[in-house]
Each structure stands twice: as C-alpha cells, then as structure tokens.
Amino acid sequence: MSNAVTLRLTKELSEFTKNPDHQLFLHYDESNIMTIKAMITGPPDTPYCLGQFEFSLVFPKDYPTAPPKVTALTTNHGRTRFNPNIYAGGRVCLSILGTWRGNAGEQWSSAHGITSILLSIQSLMSDMPYRNEPGHDLEKDMSKLEPYNQKIRHETIRISICDRLEGFLGTPTASTSAIFEPLYANSVTSYDEFSDLSKRLFLAYYDIYQHTVQKESAVVSDGTPFYRAPFEFGGNKMDGKFGYASLAKRLEVIKTAIERETLEWISQSSQWIKDSTRMSSNLRRQYEQICEYYRENNTGGVEVELVEDNPFVWTFTLFGKPMSNYDGGMFKVQMVFHDSFPDIQPRVKFLTPMYHVHVTVDGVPFYAVGKPDDVRTHIIAITRLILEDEPSTNPSTHVNLEAAKLHFGTKEQRREYNRNARRCASRSTEYFE
Structure with missing residues (x-):
C-alpha cells in the first residue's frame, strides 16, 4: 500500500468522521484501512425504510485511480436479491464502481470517494426500486411496482x-426458539462491528418497524406468496411468503431482550466497581469533572447525579427552556454504561415522559x-433536543411518528x-413529587 493511497483514505475517513451522517456508518481497523465495512440504513418513505444493510469496501493499490470492490453482505446467505442492482451474491451494479455501463460522466x-459511493448505493434504495432495472416499460410495468415494493418491505424487516438482531443477541432461549431463527445467528455474533449500533438504532426505530x-398486514394476507419480477431468476431472486404476525412478535421479543441486556449491565456493574476496572475509574472521574463544569458555568439547566453512587448508572435532570414549549418542565434522563464504553455506547432513556419528534414514545x-468517549458531549446533545426551537427536518431522526x-x-x-x-412539560413535575 503506497503512502499516497494511505493519505487519501485517511483524509476521507477523517472527513467522514467530522461530518457524521444519520444513515451512513463505517468501521475499519486502523492497521488496515484498505478494507472497510459500512452500514447503510434504508431511506424513510421507501420499501427499505430504516433497514440495516451492510457492505464491504476493499480498496485497490492504485486507488483512487481505480474504484474499490464493493460487496453487499445483507443477502440472507446469498439467497435474497434486495434490488435489481444489488444481487443475492453480493454484486452491486453501479456505473461509478465499473460494475455497470453508464452514461458519459457517470463512470x-x-x-469520487467513500461518501459518494455509499450515497450512490443508498440512492438505489428508492421508493420504486423496480425502475432500477434497465429497459423496464413504465406504463407496462406500473402494476408491478407495488407488489415488488411489498416484498422488499417485508424482507427488510425480516x-x-x-x-x-436475533443473531447479535445470540442463541435463542427455549421460550423464544419458535420465534428466533438461529440459522442467521451463525453468521453474526455479539462481537460484530455494528452490533451495539444496531441495537441502539433498533430501540430508536422500534415503533416505526x-x-x-x-400497516402492511392490513394490505397483504399472511401466507401470500411473493410476486416474482421478470428479472429474478435462478438463485438471484427474492422468494418467500408474507408473515407479518410472526414479524410483529419477533420485533417485540427483540426489544424485550435488548432492554433486559441493559438491566444486566446494571447488575454486572457491582462487580466492575468491585474489581476497580479502568472504566469504573474513568466514568467516576468524568462525573466529577462534569459536575464541576456545570457548577463553574452556572447554567442552571442540568443537574447530574450517580444512582446509588454507581459510576455506570447516571441520571440527569433537564430544565425546560424559558419561553419555549417546555418552559417549567423537569425531565429526568437515565444513562446506563457498560464496562466496554465507549466501544459500547450508553443506553439512554427519558424516565419522565417526553413529547418530542426526536424521542420515542417510551x-x-x-x-x-x-x-463518543466524552460523556458530557452525550449530555449536551440530549439537552439540545429540548433547548433548540426546531427539530431536525431529517426524517431518519423522527422517531415519534405522531409528533413528527x-x-x-x-x-x-x-399548534396541536x-x-x-x-x-x-406541565405534567413532568409530577414525577418528582
């Protein structure tokens, strides 16, 4: 690997980190940045809505003269084609990757770079992916667009x-074995690069799933076979039957399992404290520094405390901004940390009911x-949710559907x-009485 390639990739990765995207995520080993793993969440208002799709990017020695080799990893063990341009075998057909003929200027x-590649892949996940197939007749194929979308919605969730997520959570227990499908669990583990991120995104998007x-179960009956598109054949297809009743139950079980995992962290924290782990000391030191910061700045907007003097379980109280919708409100937030923080990020939840576009119903x-390793930046980011006058217009951040x-x-x-x-805000003080 030449120094020029290293410098180019290092610069791209640095720029990517400085401008975080709510739907594009990367993981790589700094000792080998020629191979990068990416996760893209499907765009809202498409059949891929907030699905979690992984890809690998392998960069050649002559990059950026030549493009990286990109492979789709979310393929149901090579059995599911999620898009006319994303094959069951992992092939991603894009003109900028040299895997598909394109018009002049599209090569x-x-x-181009990492971000433009990921955005190009994400653009394939459109509201009508059937149209990505070359040569389709718009008028002739109009009746096929929604049947194709319907099965993608189902398989995105399944x-x-x-x-x-079932794979990340490990082997199913006896009580859930009829719901979990352990086949996929063999291909991912709790140590997967995106397992922690996937769990946190799941908790945020659970209501949307x-x-x-x-919505879909009211349109298509369980047991109905998937529509097969003309361009699907052999092993390069998406076959199956609808089963939304099963998916609803599976989603519920996954949410319960992740929440139980958070409670297990609290139980395990007593041992981490007893062992005087490095993170136990780190979190306590951060707590002391944060308390000092708020005392010195005299902001009056945040009060932080440890639950039972446990550095792995924090609560902080936010006070509503004067002259805003939350004026007079008091909102308590809990943060639960793992001993592997910041590799495993905190599980955060409002203990006081909060009505906001960026906060789920629960x-x-x-x-x-x-x-991510600085707890104060977490508190500031959460505080900003109720201090800023306008929520983000990015639909991927709208986790309360009614509020949005x-x-x-x-x-x-x-006005409503x-x-x-x-x-x-007016009812929030009841929870402190």
Whole structure:
C-alpha cells in the first residue's frame, strides 16, 4: 500500500468522521484501512425504510485511480436479491464502481470517494426500486411496482432487522426458539462491528418497524406468496411468503431482550466497581469533572447525579427552556454504561415522559455525538433536543411518528404539537413529587 493511497483514505475517513451522517456508518481497523465495512440504513418513505444493510469496501493499490470492490453482505446467505442492482451474491451494479455501463460522466473518477459511493448505493434504495432495472416499460410495468415494493418491505424487516438482531443477541432461549431463527445467528455474533449500533438504532426505530408491520398486514394476507419480477431468476431472486404476525412478535421479543441486556449491565456493574476496572475509574472521574463544569458555568439547566453512587448508572435532570414549549418542565434522563464504553455506547432513556419528534414514545432519544468517549458531549446533545426551537427536518431522526406528523404538518397540526409538548412539560413535575 503506497503512502499516497494511505493519505487519501485517511483524509476521507477523517472527513467522514467530522461530518457524521444519520444513515451512513463505517468501521475499519486502523492497521488496515484498505478494507472497510459500512452500514447503510434504508431511506424513510421507501420499501427499505430504516433497514440495516451492510457492505464491504476493499480498496485497490492504485486507488483512487481505480474504484474499490464493493460487496453487499445483507443477502440472507446469498439467497435474497434486495434490488435489481444489488444481487443475492453480493454484486452491486453501479456505473461509478465499473460494475455497470453508464452514461458519459457517470463512470468512476478520482473525484469520487467513500461518501459518494455509499450515497450512490443508498440512492438505489428508492421508493420504486423496480425502475432500477434497465429497459423496464413504465406504463407496462406500473402494476408491478407495488407488489415488488411489498416484498422488499417485508424482507427488510425480516432479514435486515429481525434476523440480524436475533443473531447479535445470540442463541435463542427455549421460550423464544419458535420465534428466533438461529440459522442467521451463525453468521453474526455479539462481537460484530455494528452490533451495539444496531441495537441502539433498533430501540430508536422500534415503533416505526411495528408501524410498517401493522400497516402492511392490513394490505397483504399472511401466507401470500411473493410476486416474482421478470428479472429474478435462478438463485438471484427474492422468494418467500408474507408473515407479518410472526414479524410483529419477533420485533417485540427483540426489544424485550435488548432492554433486559441493559438491566444486566446494571447488575454486572457491582462487580466492575468491585474489581476497580479502568472504566469504573474513568466514568467516576468524568462525573466529577462534569459536575464541576456545570457548577463553574452556572447554567442552571442540568443537574447530574450517580444512582446509588454507581459510576455506570447516571441520571440527569433537564430544565425546560424559558419561553419555549417546555418552559417549567423537569425531565429526568437515565444513562446506563457498560464496562466496554465507549466501544459500547450508553443506553439512554427519558424516565419522565417526553413529547418530542426526536424521542420515542417510551423515552429513547435519537441523537449523535462527535466525541463518543466524552460523556458530557452525550449530555449536551440530549439537552439540545429540548433547548433548540426546531427539530431536525431529517426524517431518519423522527422517531415519534405522531409528533413528527403534527410538527411538520398543517398550521393546526403544528399548534396541536405545541399543545402536547406544553402538557408534557406541565405534567413532568409530577414525577418528582
């Protein structure tokens, strides 16, 4: 690997880190940045809505003169074709990758890079992926677009979410063996690069997955065979039957398992404290520094404490911004840490009900941090949710469907959102009595 290639990739990775995207994620070993693993969450309002799709990128020695080899990894063991351009065998057909003929100006050039590749792949996950197939007749094929979308919605939840998370959670217990499918569990483990991220995203998007299941189950009956597109053949297809009742139950069991895992961290923390682990000392030191920071800055907006003097379990109270929807509100948030922090990020939840576009109905906030090892940046990011006047317009961050619909809807709907937020704030003090 030449120094020029190393410098180019290092620069791209640095830029990617500085500009985090809510739907694009990378993992790599600094000792070998020629091989990178990526995860893309499917765009909202498409059949791939918030699914978790992994890809590998292997860079050649003459990069960026030549493009990397990109392989789709979320293929149900090579049995499922998720897109006309994403094959069951892992092939990703894109003109900028040199894997598909394109028009002039669409081929690979050194101006392309990691981010543009991932965005190009994500663009394949459109609202009508059937149209990605070359030569399709728009009028003739119109009736095929939705049947093709329907099976992608189903398999996105079954394969990229249920199969995936069940694999991360390990071997199913006797009580869940009828729901979990251990076949996929053999291909991923709890040590997978994205397992922690996938679990946190699952908690944030759980309501959306269940909403999709409920909506689609009213349209297509369980047991109905999938539509097969003309371009699907041999092993390069997406075959199966709809089974939304099973998916609803599987999603519920996965959520329960992840929440139980968080409780296990709290139980295990007593041993981590007893062993005086490095992270036990690190978190206690950060707690002391954060308390000092808020005392010195005299912000009056945050109060932090350890639960039973446990450095792995924090709570902090946020006070609503004056003259805002949350004026007068007091909101308690819990953060539970693992001894492997920051490789394993904290599980965060509002203990006080919070009505907000970026907070789920049961209190899981959607937020991003630039310094994942700095607890204060987590607190600041969560605090910002209720201090900023306007939530992000990025739909991938809208984890409360009702709140998002009202806030970004008509004027009357916006007023209803504001009323709900103010009620939330006025009732919040009841939880401190």
